[in-house]
Amino acid sequence: MIDPGYISGLSAILFFIGLAGAFTRKHAIIVLMCIEIMLNAVNLNFVAVAMQTGDPEGWVFISIAIAIAASEVAVGLAIFLSLYSTRETINLDEVDLLKH
Amino acid sequence: MNIESPLLAHPLLVESLRPEMTIIVGILLLIIVPNLGNATVRIPMTQFRIPVFLGGERFRATSDPLIPGVISMFTLILAMASSLMTFVEGAALSTVCISANGAIQQGCTGSDYILRSDAFSRIFTSIFSFALLIGTAAMINRMPARVDAKAPHPDSSDSLKARAIHILLNNRRQGDFHLLILFVALGMNIVALSTNLFLLFVGLELASLAIYVLVAFMKEETTSGEAATKYFLTGSVSSAVTLYGMSLLYIWSGSASDYASATLNLTGPQGLAATWAAMETLEPLAAIGFGMLLVGFGFKVSAVPFHFAAPDAYSGTSSPMASILATASKAMGFAALLRVLVVMAGPELGSQAFWLPVLGLLSVVTMTWGNLAALSTENPKRMLAYSSVAHAGYLLAALAALGSGLASESTNEVLITAIVFHLLVLAFFKSGAFLILTMTEIRGDSSSMESLYGLGRRDPIIAVSMFVFMLALAGVPPLSGFLSKFLVIDGIISASTGSGSISAAGAMDWLSSVHWVFWLAVSMALNSALSLFYYLRVGQVMFFEKSKSILPLPDAPMIRITVILCLILTVISGLGPFSQTLVDMATMAAQHLLKV
Secondary structure: OOOHHHHHHHHHHHHHHHHHHHHHOOEHHHHHHHHHHHHHHHHHHHHHHHHHHOOHHHHHHHHHHHHHHHHHHHHHHHHHHHHHHHHOOOEOOOOOOOOO | OOOOOOHHHOHHHHHHOHHHHHHHHHHHHHHHHHHEEOOEEEOOOOOOEEEOOEOOOEOOOOOOOOHHHHHHHHHHHHHHHHHHHHHHHOHHHHOEEEEOOOOEEEOOOOOOEEEEEOHHHHHHHHHHHHHHHHHHHHHHHHOOOOOOOOOOOOOOOHHHHHHHHHHHHHHHOHHHHHHHHHHHHHHHHHHHHEOEHHHHHHHHHHHHHHHHHHHOOOOOOHHHHHHHHHHHHHHHHHHHHHHHHHHHHHHHHHHHOOOOOOOOEOOOOOOHHHHHHHOOOOOHHHHHHHHHHHHHHHHHOOOOOOOOHHHHHHHHOOHHHHHHHHHHHHHHHHHHHHHHHHHHOOOOOOOOOOOHHHHHHHHHHHHHHHHHHHHOOOOHHHHHHHHHHHHHHHHHHHHHHHHOOOOOHHHHHHHHHHHHHHHHHHHHHHHHHHHHHHHHHHOOOOOOHHHHOOHHHHOHHHHHHHHHHHHHHHOOOOOHHHHHHHHHHHHHHHHHOOOOOOOOOOHHHHHHHOOOHHHHHHHHHHHHHHHHHHHHHHHHHHHHOOOOOOOOOOOOHHHHHHHHHHHHHHHHOOOOHHHHHHHHHHHHHHHHHHHO
16 A cells, blocks of 8 residues: 555645646636646545545545535636636736726 | 434424525525426327426516515525524524534534534524625615516617616526525535534535625626636635645544544544644644635635735625625634634633734734725725725734633633624624615716715715714724724733733833733724724715716615615614624624533
């Protein structure tokens, strides 16, 4: 069996890749992908614990977290679509009507 | 009393979760009623058709565009009433806990539960229902349903066509809006009830995802897409950070028992609160996980440094939604913060919680930044957004005093009472202010102070109500805003003077010996004085500036009724028997929270 420490390590790396991407990228859909990476990093952490304890609770958390991540993508893409229909861009730098 | 039986067959389930059951019934009604129709299904191989009443050509009576709003308002009124029943019935009867294995208990004698319905959760579910009810009432006039809507005539002019299409669009999306409002209510209720971190997260996400859609709801307006994009991206980054913090706490809870078991329950023998109390020195995993957990809640209450999306979201979306963000969503954030901070990582008497310096600093920065930004803005919606940030700072100061561990049990109770009472009365006057902005918004524009110019002459009653709401926000006695601020400052001072020796020789000695939490109260008083400038400015432009528009404000009967209701509640909850009732309810909630 793989050492759970490696799994949580991978999870931490993925999480910070996602976090860094979410703060630096300018394209809304890429930011959404970074958020997905962060959510999946969380699932790896739950896997690491659930593997060791053998408690089904951890697996339940993961399946619910996947469902939440999926609905987040659905909501996010719908919002970006509505942004695009009025502004014809989803570049976050160009979206600045509300600065004052 | 200890009852255990399969969860769904238990009579206590429906009884203890009445508000949630009401909301679920409301959601089902909203899905079914507008879709009733004359559809039939043919039995295979025969010519028989049996009616299924769902789909096909809709019945005229049930597909009326006014119906979703009525269903949603009635559902929220019933949910609020059944939440308030807790305070009529008394605490012992209505405290019910449900654990993960399906056991359901009255009185909560066991401790391994995931949902807890007590005075603390019920006062918050009442706040959520009330705030959402006001938002719904405002939206009924903001996005009116017309029974007489017709398809545009091909020969009519372009502007007439656009108007007819807009009316049809409003009719079509009535159901969607009210359905989403009820989902927000359900998610928020789950947050208030849950004593399990993961369940709390599920409720938080249910409410947040519906709110993101609602912020983008008026999609024909240029700003709503932008507001929703910003709010959605910052919101989902912060909730991802929160969930990661939870997973770290899950690892930590597993490592405490050498991975025999792991849990995200706050209470119980293996719960996070017990593990936290058993910890001798602060373990890094626990501290990091806990800190990340607070990021998401900080975003929900719009505390610095997670405030940056809030002003954009408030000013870009419709005013009824902004009122929901400023009251219900903020109350949800504080319900979660209080549960987690007090139950899980509460300080021992005499020793401070590790989050105290962080929270104390954040509260000062949040209130000062919010007030300074509100001073310099010319957009009333943005001003209210920044004032909402400042109010978050005041409440964080009360939380910090709670974390100092200096206060006695009774002072802790006062502090939590102050926070709950503030969130309660905030729903009266902040929603009221946004309701009035909704009226100017229907008339065209509410994004500049000019829309309020001369309101005193255009509509005296509305202008006076707006002025009263502004005074209540500033905390002028005898309005409810004063009482709530007074309770917070009083709590902080009596918490901090517990450490200083008041009888010491000089005032300077006393000031140097007092705990630094005292200065939070000072900074709060200074900030309140600062905030008077921009609140009174609204009164000045309403009564002394010349109006740019000669049009009277719209009729909007629902909004007018709700404004008057908010006005009465704001005034009577500041002084007199009604305010005493509210404070008693908040005290009962505080006692229940501290008892967990």
